[in-house]
Amino acid sequence: MRTTGLSKTFAGTTVLRNANLEVRRGEVHALLGGNGSGKSTLIKLLAGVYRADAGGRIEVQGVCADADEWSPSMARSGGLHFVHQDPAVFGALTVAENLAIGRGFVCTATGRVNWPATRRRTAQILERFSLDVSPDTLVAELRPADRTMLAIARALQDQEGAHDGVLVLDEPTASLPAWEVEILLAALRKYAAAGQTIVYVSHRLSEVLELADRVTVLRDGAQVATRETRNLTEEQLVELIVGRGLDRVFPERSERVSNDVVLSVRGLIAGPLRGIDLDLHRGEILGVAGLLGSGRSALLRALFGDLLMTAGQIQLAGQAYRPSRPARAMKAGIAMVPEDRGTEALFGSLSVRENLSASVVARYWARARLQHRREHLDARSLVEAYDVRPASDQSIAGTLSGGNQQKIVMARWLRRDPLVLLLDEPTQGVDVQARADIYEHVRRAVAAGTAVLLVTSDFEELAHVADRAVVVREGRVAAEVSGAELDPHRLTELSYLFKETTA
Template sequence: MLRAQRAARPTAVRIDGIVKSFGGACAADGISFEIERGTIHALLGGNGSGKSTTIKILAGVYQADAGAIEVAGVRHDARTFSPRQAWDAGLRFVHQQQTTFADLTIAENLAIGHRFETSAGGRVRWRAQHRRAQQVLDQFGIDADPRDELAHCGIATQTMVAIARALQGVEQGDERVLVLDEPTAPLPPGEVRLLLAALRRFSRDGQTILYVTHRLGEVVEIADQATVLRDGSVVGRLDEGEIDHDRLVELIMGKRVQAVLSQHTRARRGDVLLECDDVVGGPVRGASLSVSAGEVVAVAGLLGSGRSSLLRLVAGDLRREAGAIRLAGQPVDFSGPRHATDAGVAYSPEDRLASAAFLDLSVRDNIGIASVGDYFRRGILNHRAERRDARRLLSEFWVKAASTEVPLSTMSGGNQQKALLVRWLRLHPRLLLLDEPTQGVDVGARAEIWQLVRNAVDAGAAALVVLSDFEELVEVCDRVVVLSAGRTVAELDCDGLSDGVLEHAVLSAERAAA
């Protein structure tokens, strides 16, 4: 551990009796907790626990039905707390969906969060602007040039720029509070370490951080305190010496949860179902692999390695330039994901909410959109049969929803993920192509999603997946194919493989390709 034990400190933020309901459903039921100044405080909970609601009330996006928010000793009515009040109180938020501008330079991004250096005539004084931006980069230990376009920086650097933009101008004794919502979700392991090291440094310098994440290992590593929510209420508060993975899981789930998937029996391979031979397209410049019925194979690599693009090539979502793809021994060249679906290939993209979810439509519509043709008889849609099957599928696949008719947007993130997976599993596909299927979901939903995938694979399907979390990858997969610069560079059996060994293999491949 790199942290030192700290004595109790003054309170930076106090959440007091927050209550919030949506259409009769209680999302927050008297939530109260305190964040000490100069500490990293983790806020945890499963999907639907009230965590996101609490953060949005703290940001002034939602107004509470009751309760108060106290920042630096100033008490605010949570029923009227606004984004302007949150800003004036010193609350700064960096959300999982980045609010930086990739096509602008670092200096321009920092100026948008603060001010542009201008002359009396209103023209930007770029030399002064770059000088001030460099001072901010130096303050936050960011190794980059102010003139760099943000899109050309690593994801960790982009996240650090977002944090620097939120905190720039902080002076010693400033009581600003940084709220980070899933900041490491898109980061590979090496960049996660860089960000966590920076957060520890900020905390040692007196910065207060509220850290929201599903990654419990990070909480164990850096948090000074942790508050756990379940069903809209606080169920536990742990101090540094009490924080461990099993205790966090037990509080989040309300019961002891075994690592379902670390215990699974390694697959017995059936016939080869998918073969990719020297496939070229987009950033993929020569990828080869095979996946057999009865196994889960992962594609690993750093961002830009071509891992997601390879799944898109197989699904027909990206044009193949060269090489061969065979399904059950037959060459295929799908014109798009719909064509692939007809052949028994189900593709779930990384950004499901933007690319595959219909948030304003009902759960029934979302899980049935690929099967709606089954319910037409003589040109008439049999709504009764569709609703009956939807109720059965929600129960069969452990999807929690108030009814089949509620909008998908009203469900927790984990249940949205499962509902979209049900869309494909109900078709009994031969091949599952899953890009980050558990990103942003809690430990319980993650276990259920992988159990659903494993059930399909045990029944004779095959799965090719992309996962950024190497610890999760070695738990749930049978083999891993490593890509670097769009090429297959290694294949490893996951039996006995550690995430550290896998990370070393990925990083070594990157160094060799550089």
């Protein structure tokens, strides 16, 4: 596959400039870039969803055309297959039914579905793609990694050769937990070893270096490099993507954390929590490490009043605090950015302005009317301050990239100047540039006195960002680390230990 001189302009703004992408047959080629880099636009041009500006060319397996004439039918003829972050499988249908969608069911002479033949064909496809599931299993019952692998199998099932065509994977692991990621990567390694050509879009650089043969990096709409991965480190990739080194991605820690305890928790029991004790200081980022199911996210939900607290004592700014519901937590000065941005944080069908105003809407009511001009001016200011792209408060929030959506959610809560900010996986599904921007704003809030409780599965990120960390196991704080011990390897070790460890 080869593209030359691809460009795309929206409303006078050039978002992709003369991009060249050459993918060799049988290689895994990673396409990287930050928010606004143009990688999503490039993918949509390849799919024929967008029509490119005049002047470029696209060639895929013998199908060649001017870029401004490329269409979805040409993409299909060239053997391009796309699987996105949301794999678009149908949970209420079986595996066999999902595979038949788009291809058609095996039917009898009378036009009825031949279910035995459909199941046999499905079993052959599942065996080909090493998917150990039954044709009759409901897709809703599959693991997330298996749902993604099913989407890949559906996309590639009609290739004439076992590994013809080009498989384009757009952020396939963004919402998967670590162990599910490894399952998917193992399958992709197998496909690649057998000769499948893969274009891999991801913000997880460790995966890219492990899986890809070469990388192409876009920045600000332009191609900045194409390199062999065997000669690259993660630090070098970061510098290519954001234009600065890894040491500048994460902001510097506070020079001195206050001794003032803002949040004190003793014996907290709620859901899976079995007696949490911790103190959070003003101007501190306290990391919470732990494995999936350890109770780390439940801790944040309990503090925000989203999970019923059945025992324990909490003091907030020296006063007794009992989080009975989120509205009370907000009134007390607590803000929360939840893990599931799409369903629990963002109003995808509303504008950026409406999303930004959601936490402070009462500010804009005067004389029984909503002050739209003031709301609009404030939203424009926040869009600029948080570098949301495109820089319009009128854009529909759900159409923006994951990184820009998360910036909107962060801006919505930080504009309240919270006393305590609860962050649950705040950089999940965002690229390295957006990650740097998000933590820069968090550090500014911390410098102004906000205290932060941070949950993240990325222990390297936690070690860079947190001033101190606690490790949660089986609903209890099992260890506390700081200083030299605040290290990703030590956090991993403590998370997997089964014997209680004291601080």
